[in-house]
Amino acid sequence: MVNKIKRIGVMTSGGDSPGMNAAIRAVVRSCAYYNVECVGFYRGFQGMVEGDYMEMDARSVRNIISRGGTILKSARSKDFLTPQGRKKAANSLSKAKVDAMILIGGDGTFRGGKIFSEEHGFPVIGVPGTIDNDIFGTHYTIGYDTALNTVVEAIDKIRDTASSHNRLFFVEVMGRDAGFIALNSGIGAGAEEILIPEEDLGLDRLLASLERSRKSGKMSSIVVVSEGDKIGKNVFELAEYVTKNLPDYDSKVTVLGHIQRGGSPSCFDRVLASRLCVKAVELLLDGQKNVMVGFVNNQIESCSLVSALKEKHDINRDLLRISDILST
Ligand code: F6P
Numbered sequence: 001m002v003n004k005i006k007r008i009g010v011m012t013s014g015g016d017s018p019g020m021n022a023a024i025r026a027v028v029r030s031c032a033y034y035n036v037e038c039v040g041f042y043r044g045f046q047g048m049v050e051g052d053y054m055e056m057d058a059r060s061v062r063n064i065i066s067r068g069g070t071i072l073k074s075a076r077s078k079d080f081l082t083p084q085g086r087k088k089a090a091n092s093l094s095k096a097k098v099d100a101m102i103l104i105g106g107d108g109t110f111r112g113g114k115i116f117s118e119e120h121g122f123p124v125i126g127v128p129g130t131i132d133n134d135i136f137g138t139h140y141t142i143g144y145d146t147a148l149n150t151v152v153e154a155i156d157k158i159r160d161t162a163s164s165h166n167r168l169f170f171v172e173v174m175g176r177d178a179g180f181i182a183l184n185s186g187i188g189a190g191a192e193e194i195l196i197p198e199e200d201l202g203l204d205r206l207l208a209s210l211e212r213s214r215k216s217g218k219m220s221s222i223v224v225v226s227e228g229d230k231i232g233k234n235v236f237e238l239a240e241y242v243t244k245n246l247p248d249y250d251s252k253v254t255v256l257g258h259i260q261r262g263g264s265p266s267c268f269d270r271v272l273a274s275r276l277c278v279k280a281v282e283l284l285l286d287g288q289k290n291v292m293v294g295f296v297n298n299q300i301e302s303c304s305l306v307s308a309l310k311e312k313h314d315i316n317r318d319l320l321r322i323s324d325i326l327s328t
Pocket residue numbers: 015106130131132174175176227261
Protein backbone atom coordinates (compact mmCIF):
# COMPACT_ATOMS: atom_id res chain seq x y z
CA MET A 1 0.00 0.00 0.00
CA VAL A 2 1.20 3.54 -0.81
CA ASN A 3 0.91 5.10 2.60
CA LYS A 4 1.10 8.90 2.79
CA ILE A 5 -1.74 9.01 5.30
CA LYS A 6 -0.56 8.99 8.91
CA ARG A 7 -3.63 10.24 10.74
CA ILE A 8 -7.28 9.68 9.88
CA GLY A 9 -10.30 11.49 11.32
CA VAL A 10 -13.77 10.00 11.57
CA MET A 11 -17.15 11.57 12.28
CA THR A 12 -20.88 10.79 12.11
CA SER A 13 -23.28 13.35 10.69
CA GLY A 14 -26.97 13.90 9.89
CA GLY A 15 -29.70 11.66 11.33
CA ASP A 16 -28.08 8.91 13.40
CA SER A 17 -28.64 5.29 12.45
CA PRO A 18 -28.11 1.94 14.20
CA GLY A 19 -24.69 0.61 13.24
CA MET A 20 -22.86 3.95 13.31
CA ASN A 21 -20.96 2.78 16.39
CA ALA A 22 -19.99 -0.43 14.64
CA ALA A 23 -18.73 1.78 11.80
CA ILE A 24 -16.66 3.99 14.13
CA ARG A 25 -15.21 0.86 15.75
CA ALA A 26 -14.23 -0.56 12.38
CA VAL A 27 -12.49 2.68 11.33
CA VAL A 28 -10.59 2.92 14.62
CA ARG A 29 -9.57 -0.75 14.70
CA SER A 30 -8.51 -0.74 11.03
CA CYS A 31 -6.33 2.31 11.72
CA ALA A 32 -4.77 0.50 14.69
CA TYR A 33 -4.19 -2.59 12.52
CA TYR A 34 -2.42 -0.56 9.83
CA ASN A 35 -0.49 1.59 12.37
CA VAL A 36 -2.24 4.81 11.48
CA GLU A 37 -3.39 7.29 14.13
CA CYS A 38 -7.11 7.94 14.46
CA VAL A 39 -9.12 10.81 15.89
CA GLY A 40 -12.88 11.08 16.31
CA PHE A 41 -14.63 14.42 15.72
CA TYR A 42 -17.76 15.15 17.75
CA ARG A 43 -21.09 16.28 16.29
CA GLY A 44 -20.20 15.78 12.64
CA PHE A 45 -19.06 18.84 10.69
CA GLN A 46 -19.65 21.05 13.73
CA GLY A 47 -16.84 19.27 15.61
CA MET A 48 -14.58 19.83 12.60
CA VAL A 49 -15.44 23.55 12.60
CA GLU A 50 -14.79 23.84 16.35
CA GLY A 51 -11.78 21.50 16.47
CA ASP A 52 -13.67 19.30 18.95
CA TYR A 53 -12.10 15.84 18.74
CA MET A 54 -10.56 13.03 20.74
CA GLU A 55 -7.70 10.62 20.10
CA MET A 56 -9.00 7.11 19.51
CA ASP A 57 -7.21 3.80 19.89
CA ALA A 58 -8.38 0.21 19.58
CA ARG A 59 -9.48 0.08 23.24
CA SER A 60 -11.50 3.31 23.03
CA VAL A 61 -14.13 1.54 20.95
CA ARG A 62 -14.58 -1.52 23.17
CA ASN A 63 -18.14 -2.82 23.59
CA ILE A 64 -19.76 -0.38 21.22
CA ILE A 65 -20.53 -2.72 18.29
CA SER A 66 -23.91 -3.56 19.84
CA ARG A 67 -24.91 -0.02 20.81
CA GLY A 68 -27.38 2.16 18.88
CA GLY A 69 -26.77 5.88 18.35
CA THR A 70 -23.25 7.21 17.90
CA ILE A 71 -20.61 7.75 20.60
CA LEU A 72 -19.28 10.64 18.50
CA LYS A 73 -22.73 12.30 18.49
CA SER A 74 -24.30 13.70 15.37
CA ALA A 75 -25.54 17.06 14.14
CA ARG A 76 -26.60 19.00 11.08
CA SER A 77 -24.08 21.87 11.18
CA LYS A 78 -25.24 25.30 10.00
CA ASP A 79 -21.70 26.75 10.26
CA PHE A 80 -20.36 24.21 7.79
CA LEU A 81 -22.85 25.41 5.17
CA THR A 82 -20.83 28.65 4.84
CA PRO A 83 -17.37 29.04 3.20
CA GLN A 84 -16.13 30.67 6.41
CA GLY A 85 -17.25 27.67 8.49
CA ARG A 86 -15.56 25.27 6.09
CA LYS A 87 -12.34 27.36 6.22
CA LYS A 88 -12.43 27.07 10.01
CA ALA A 89 -12.84 23.30 9.67
CA ALA A 90 -9.84 23.13 7.31
CA ASN A 91 -7.76 25.06 9.85
CA SER A 92 -8.86 22.76 12.69
CA LEU A 93 -7.94 19.67 10.68
CA SER A 94 -4.54 21.07 9.82
CA LYS A 95 -3.95 22.00 13.50
CA ALA A 96 -4.97 18.46 14.52
CA LYS A 97 -2.60 17.11 11.79
CA VAL A 98 -5.38 15.04 10.25
CA ASP A 99 -4.55 13.88 6.70
CA ALA A 100 -8.00 12.57 5.65
CA MET A 101 -11.54 12.23 6.96
CA ILE A 102 -14.01 9.36 6.90
CA LEU A 103 -17.55 10.79 6.88
CA ILE A 104 -20.34 8.49 8.02
CA GLY A 105 -23.79 9.81 7.08
CA GLY A 106 -26.30 10.42 4.31
CA ASP A 107 -26.53 12.65 1.24
CA GLY A 108 -26.24 15.91 3.24
CA THR A 109 -22.98 14.61 4.70
CA PHE A 110 -21.64 13.69 1.27
CA ARG A 111 -22.64 17.08 -0.16
CA GLY A 112 -20.68 18.75 2.64
CA GLY A 113 -17.72 16.40 2.09
CA LYS A 114 -17.67 17.00 -1.65
CA ILE A 115 -17.67 20.80 -1.43
CA PHE A 116 -15.08 20.69 1.37
CA SER A 117 -12.73 18.50 -0.65
CA GLU A 118 -13.16 20.76 -3.69
CA GLU A 119 -12.51 23.98 -1.76
CA HIS A 120 -9.63 22.75 0.39
CA GLY A 121 -8.20 19.80 -1.54
CA PHE A 122 -8.80 17.65 1.52
CA PRO A 123 -9.25 13.86 1.01
CA VAL A 124 -12.54 12.41 2.25
CA ILE A 125 -14.25 9.04 2.02
CA GLY A 126 -18.01 8.69 2.49
CA VAL A 127 -19.65 5.77 4.29
CA PRO A 128 -23.45 5.54 3.80
CA GLY A 129 -25.14 5.63 7.21
CA THR A 130 -28.85 6.47 7.25
CA ILE A 131 -32.02 4.52 7.92
CA ASP A 132 -33.55 5.91 4.70
CA ASN A 133 -31.51 3.71 2.28
CA ASP A 134 -31.71 6.53 -0.27
CA ILE A 135 -28.09 6.65 -1.40
CA PHE A 136 -26.95 5.80 -4.93
CA GLY A 137 -23.96 3.43 -5.14
CA THR A 138 -25.05 1.05 -2.40
CA HIS A 139 -27.89 -1.42 -2.13
CA TYR A 140 -27.95 -1.01 1.65
CA THR A 141 -27.09 1.86 3.97
CA ILE A 142 -26.01 1.29 7.58
CA GLY A 143 -29.09 1.29 9.83
CA TYR A 144 -31.71 0.52 7.21
CA ASP A 145 -32.02 -3.17 8.07
CA THR A 146 -32.37 -2.45 11.80
CA ALA A 147 -34.97 0.25 11.12
CA LEU A 148 -36.96 -2.19 8.96
CA ASN A 149 -36.98 -4.72 11.78
CA THR A 150 -38.05 -2.06 14.29
CA VAL A 151 -40.92 -1.01 12.02
CA VAL A 152 -42.08 -4.57 11.36
CA GLU A 153 -42.03 -5.33 15.09
CA ALA A 154 -44.10 -2.21 15.78
CA ILE A 155 -46.62 -2.96 13.02
CA ASP A 156 -47.00 -6.55 14.26
CA LYS A 157 -48.08 -5.08 17.60
CA ILE A 158 -50.43 -2.61 15.94
CA ARG A 159 -51.88 -5.51 13.95
CA ASP A 160 -52.84 -7.25 17.22
CA THR A 161 -54.91 -4.35 18.46
CA ALA A 162 -56.24 -3.49 14.97
CA SER A 163 -57.54 -7.00 14.67
CA SER A 164 -59.09 -7.05 18.17
CA HIS A 165 -61.05 -3.87 17.45
CA ASN A 166 -61.71 -4.34 13.71
CA ARG A 167 -59.89 -1.10 12.98
CA LEU A 168 -58.09 0.51 10.08
CA PHE A 169 -54.63 1.82 11.04
CA PHE A 170 -52.55 4.33 9.12
CA VAL A 171 -48.93 3.87 10.20
CA GLU A 172 -46.52 6.61 9.20
CA VAL A 173 -42.89 5.58 8.81
CA MET A 174 -39.72 7.61 8.14
CA GLY A 175 -37.71 7.77 4.93
CA ARG A 176 -37.71 11.47 4.11
CA ASP A 177 -38.40 11.58 0.32
CA ALA A 178 -37.84 7.87 -0.24
CA GLY A 179 -40.19 4.93 0.18
CA PHE A 180 -37.69 2.13 0.92
CA ILE A 181 -38.67 1.74 4.58
CA ALA A 182 -42.41 1.86 3.82
CA LEU A 183 -42.25 -0.55 0.90
CA ASN A 184 -40.17 -3.26 2.53
CA SER A 185 -41.64 -3.02 6.02
CA GLY A 186 -45.12 -2.96 4.46
CA ILE A 187 -44.51 -6.24 2.68
CA GLY A 188 -42.78 -7.72 5.75
CA ALA A 189 -45.70 -6.79 7.99
CA GLY A 190 -48.36 -7.84 5.47
CA ALA A 191 -49.85 -4.34 5.05
CA GLU A 192 -53.01 -4.00 2.97
CA GLU A 193 -51.74 -0.82 1.31
CA ILE A 194 -48.35 0.89 1.05
CA LEU A 195 -48.10 4.57 0.11
CA ILE A 196 -44.72 5.86 -1.06
CA PRO A 197 -43.55 9.15 -2.58
CA GLU A 198 -42.17 7.48 -5.72
CA GLU A 199 -45.62 6.30 -6.88
CA ASP A 200 -48.79 8.36 -6.60
CA LEU A 201 -51.51 5.73 -6.58
CA GLY A 202 -54.26 8.29 -6.05
CA LEU A 203 -56.95 8.60 -3.41
CA ASP A 204 -59.65 6.91 -5.50
CA ARG A 205 -57.58 3.79 -5.87
CA LEU A 206 -56.91 3.72 -2.12
CA LEU A 207 -60.62 4.04 -1.31
CA ALA A 208 -61.54 1.36 -3.84
CA SER A 209 -58.94 -1.01 -2.50
CA LEU A 210 -60.01 -0.54 1.14
CA GLU A 211 -63.63 -0.99 0.17
CA ARG A 212 -62.75 -4.19 -1.67
CA SER A 213 -60.83 -5.46 1.35
CA ARG A 214 -63.81 -4.90 3.61
CA LYS A 215 -66.20 -6.58 1.22
CA SER A 216 -63.86 -9.56 0.91
CA GLY A 217 -64.23 -10.17 4.64
CA LYS A 218 -61.18 -8.37 6.07
CA MET A 219 -62.08 -6.99 9.48
CA SER A 220 -58.95 -4.87 10.04
CA SER A 221 -56.40 -3.24 7.77
CA ILE A 222 -52.99 -1.62 7.94
CA VAL A 223 -51.94 1.14 5.55
CA VAL A 224 -48.23 1.97 5.73
CA VAL A 225 -47.62 5.60 4.76
CA SER A 226 -44.16 6.89 4.00
CA GLU A 227 -43.61 10.34 5.54
CA GLY A 228 -42.74 11.73 2.08
CA ASP A 229 -45.88 10.40 0.42
CA LYS A 230 -47.83 13.06 -1.45
CA ILE A 231 -51.25 11.45 -1.71
CA GLY A 232 -52.61 13.30 1.33
CA LYS A 233 -51.18 16.47 2.92
CA ASN A 234 -50.18 14.38 5.90
CA VAL A 235 -51.18 11.07 7.44
CA PHE A 236 -53.84 12.65 9.69
CA GLU A 237 -55.59 14.40 6.80
CA LEU A 238 -55.36 11.21 4.78
CA ALA A 239 -57.03 9.23 7.56
CA GLU A 240 -59.72 11.89 7.90
CA TYR A 241 -60.43 11.80 4.16
CA VAL A 242 -60.73 8.02 4.13
CA THR A 243 -63.00 7.97 7.19
CA LYS A 244 -65.25 10.60 5.62
CA ASN A 245 -65.59 8.50 2.46
CA LEU A 246 -65.71 5.09 4.12
CA PRO A 247 -67.65 5.75 7.34
CA ASP A 248 -67.82 2.03 8.20
CA TYR A 249 -64.16 2.10 9.05
CA ASP A 250 -62.97 2.95 12.57
CA SER A 251 -59.61 4.57 11.76
CA LYS A 252 -56.55 5.34 13.88
CA VAL A 253 -53.20 6.91 13.09
CA THR A 254 -49.81 5.90 14.52
CA VAL A 255 -46.68 7.89 13.72
CA LEU A 256 -43.70 5.68 14.54
CA GLY A 257 -41.21 8.58 14.57
CA HIS A 258 -37.74 8.40 16.06
CA ILE A 259 -37.99 4.92 17.56
CA GLN A 260 -37.03 3.91 14.01
CA ARG A 261 -33.60 5.47 14.47
CA GLY A 262 -32.75 3.82 17.79
CA GLY A 263 -31.93 0.39 19.13
CA SER A 264 -29.17 -2.15 18.93
CA PRO A 265 -28.10 -2.73 15.31
CA SER A 266 -29.03 -5.98 13.57
CA CYS A 267 -26.25 -8.44 12.73
CA PHE A 268 -26.61 -7.39 9.09
CA ASP A 269 -25.93 -3.73 9.94
CA ARG A 270 -22.96 -4.59 12.17
CA VAL A 271 -21.34 -6.68 9.44
CA LEU A 272 -22.15 -4.09 6.76
CA ALA A 273 -20.66 -1.26 8.86
CA SER A 274 -17.56 -3.36 9.58
CA ARG A 275 -16.98 -4.27 5.93
CA LEU A 276 -17.58 -0.75 4.61
CA CYS A 277 -15.28 0.90 7.12
CA VAL A 278 -12.35 -1.51 6.78
CA LYS A 279 -12.56 -0.76 3.05
CA ALA A 280 -12.78 3.00 3.67
CA VAL A 281 -9.50 2.97 5.62
CA GLU A 282 -7.82 0.72 3.06
CA LEU A 283 -8.86 2.99 0.19
CA LEU A 284 -7.32 6.01 1.91
CA LEU A 285 -4.11 4.10 2.52
CA ASP A 286 -4.11 3.17 -1.16
CA GLY A 287 -4.19 6.85 -2.07
CA GLN A 288 -7.86 7.06 -3.05
CA LYS A 289 -10.09 9.98 -2.09
CA ASN A 290 -13.48 11.61 -2.62
CA VAL A 291 -15.29 8.33 -3.10
CA MET A 292 -18.08 6.57 -1.25
CA VAL A 293 -17.89 2.92 -0.27
CA GLY A 294 -20.99 0.87 -1.00
CA PHE A 295 -22.45 -2.61 -0.78
CA VAL A 296 -23.35 -3.85 -4.26
CA ASN A 297 -24.37 -7.47 -4.92
CA ASN A 298 -22.73 -8.60 -1.69
CA GLN A 299 -19.39 -6.96 -2.60
CA ILE A 300 -17.86 -3.79 -1.19
CA GLU A 301 -17.31 -1.33 -4.01
CA SER A 302 -16.67 2.37 -4.37
CA CYS A 303 -18.04 5.16 -6.54
CA SER A 304 -17.20 8.85 -6.77
CA LEU A 305 -18.96 11.18 -4.34
CA VAL A 306 -20.12 13.08 -7.42
CA SER A 307 -22.08 10.13 -8.79
CA ALA A 308 -23.34 9.14 -5.33
CA LEU A 309 -24.91 12.60 -5.16
CA LYS A 310 -25.99 13.02 -8.77
CA GLU A 311 -27.68 9.71 -9.39
CA LYS A 312 -30.73 8.23 -7.71
CA HIS A 313 -31.17 4.87 -6.07
CA ASP A 314 -34.64 3.85 -7.27
CA ILE A 315 -37.09 1.60 -5.47
CA ASN A 316 -37.89 -1.83 -6.85
CA ARG A 317 -41.32 -1.24 -8.39
CA ASP A 318 -41.98 -4.96 -8.59
CA LEU A 319 -42.38 -4.88 -4.81
CA LEU A 320 -45.56 -2.81 -5.26
CA ARG A 321 -46.97 -5.54 -7.49
CA ILE A 322 -46.01 -8.20 -4.94
CA SER A 323 -47.72 -6.20 -2.21
CA ASP A 324 -50.87 -5.91 -4.35
CA ILE A 325 -50.98 -9.63 -5.01
CA LEU A 326 -50.39 -10.58 -1.38
CA SER A 327 -52.90 -8.17 0.12
CA THR A 328 -55.74 -9.78 -1.82
O1 F6P B 1 -32.61 10.94 7.37
C1 F6P B 1 -33.01 10.22 8.47
C2 F6P B 1 -34.30 10.74 9.02
O2 F6P B 1 -34.64 9.96 10.15
C3 F6P B 1 -35.46 10.82 8.02
O3 F6P B 1 -36.07 9.56 7.84
C4 F6P B 1 -36.34 11.85 8.68
O4 F6P B 1 -37.13 12.51 7.71
C5 F6P B 1 -35.35 12.79 9.30
O5 F6P B 1 -34.14 12.08 9.45
C6 F6P B 1 -35.78 13.35 10.63
O6 F6P B 1 -34.80 14.25 11.05
P1 F6P B 1 -34.79 14.90 12.52
O7 F6P B 1 -34.31 13.85 13.48
O8 F6P B 1 -33.84 16.03 12.39
O9 F6P B 1 -36.20 15.31 12.82
